Amino acid sequence: GAVVSQHPSWVICKSGTSVKIECRSLDFQATTMFWYRQFPKQSLMLMATSNEGSKATYEQGVEKDKFLINHASLTLSTLTVTSAHPEDSSFYICSAASGVGTEAFFGQGTRLTVV
Amino acid sequence: QKEVEQNSGPLSVPEGAIASLNCTYSDRGSQSFFWYRQYSGKSPELIMFIYSNGDKEDGRFTAQLNKASQYVSLLIRDSQPSDSATYLCAVPEKVTGRRALTFGSGTRLQVQP
Numbered sequence: 001g002a003v004v005s006q007h008p009s010w011v012i013c014k015s016g017t018s019v020k021i022e023c024r025s026l027d028f029q030a031t032t033m034f035w036y037r038q039f040p041k042q043s044l045m046l047m048a049t050s051n052e053g054s055k056a057t058y059e060q061g062v063e064k065d066k067f068l069i070n071h072a073s074l075t076l077s078t079l080t081v082t083s084a085h086p087e088d089s090s091f092y093i094c095s096a097a098s099g100v101g102t103e104a105f106f107g108q109g110t111r112l113t114v115v
Numbered sequence: 116q117k118e119v120e121q122n123s124g125p126l127s128v129p130e131g132a133i134a135s136l137n138c139t140y141s142d143r144g145s146q147s148f149f150w151y152r153q154y155s156g157k158s159p160e161l162i163m164f165i166y167s168n169g170d171k172e173d174g175r176f177t178a179q180l181n182k183a184s185q186y187v188s189l190l191i192r193d194s195q196p197s198d199s200a201t202y203l204c205a206v207p208e209k210v211t212g213r214r215a216l217t218f219g220s221g222t223r224l225q226v227q228p
Contacts, residue, residue, distance in 0.1 A: 006158075032214065034214070034215050034216075042220065043203060043218040043219060043220045043221050044159070044203070044216075044218045045218075046215050046216070046217070049215055091156075093158050093159075095214070095216075097214040102214065103161075103214065104214035104215075104216070106158045106159055106160075107158060108157070108158045109157065109158040111156070
């Protein structure tokens, strides 16, 4: 399968600061990328969908001004958690797809801890 | 009602046994179904997908789909301790072209040596 690389794999930040997470498709062009969040002992929940060159579409209840998504190229999408708080501590996972009806491949995830 | 439901477990089976994991879904229009395995602290890994009624086999794994009853199951034959993980059932969203997935809460499997 295709390779999706997510960076960093873990990050600790202070409350009030911002953190940027990168998601890269290494061997294919990702027209669409998805960002999920997973709290401990819970399942993955879709946060937003980003299409290259367009504004992201956020799921209900996800604050677009807090979780900034940029998908400026076909191989890179970034999620910035702004003014992070301890309740934002979670496992953030991206997935990337190359086109309509194609399988989406997952990155390895980023463990964010806000202290 | 949740769109995708799974028993959270843990499901405990002895090494070498068959593990049976079940998933029900609410949308009769769902066409395809995915099974993922997730180890603690890791991202989900795709095991297999199924979209036709009946069985689909891949090595030690068999997915079974019954659209009339709206359930999909995953059988793991000759279970190994390395199969101990959380198994997630997922359904693609209905919007054409989107490969976003709705996940069940997952079933934790423990294979006892």
